Amino acid sequence: MNFETWLASAFSPIGRVTVFAALLMVVVGCGGKTPEGQLATVPVKGQIVLDGKPAEGVQVVLAPTDAALQAAKWPSGFPRATVAQDGSCIFTTYTKDDGAPAGAYAVLIQKQVLRDPQNLDDDDEIPTRDLFNGQYSKAQSSPWKVSVQSTATELPKIELKLSQR
Secondary structure (H helix, E strand, O other): OOHHHHHHHHOOHHHHHHHHHHHHHHHHHHOOOOOOOOOOOEOEEEEEEEOOEEOOOOEEEEEEOOHHHHHOOOOOOOOEEEOOOOOEEEOEOOOOOOOEOOEEEEEEEEOEEEOOHHHOOOOOOOOEEEOOOOOOOOHHHOOOEEEEOOOOEEOOOEEEOHHHO
């Protein structure tokens, strides 16, 4: 069969169905499996407010607290999210908004803000600081412990107050 004959048959009604079925098998065959070295993830979302308002820009990390997750390899880092303008956050582990592996976590929170230029030393390379002064950046001292289920999970709302510092 030459190329012109193949091309004509591929675009006939039966040919189009055959090509569609072949493409569908490729897509289905490639999806649904967790790549080697990665843990399966489930969608995880949450909501964070600061002084009663959406905590836009706050960075949130889920630090594993159970032994199985602590022993896992995390090539892209722990599950993380940045709080959106409406206070919501959707977690990412490997690819955007893929969620987090099921298990127990401590919630770590920080928000980088510019330092007062008058308080910078000449050797200061980083002109930002954590708005919460590192208070929520350690798993051992985090006041928020959460569990990600094996299905889509919505975390409890976290309410921050600057007066907690």
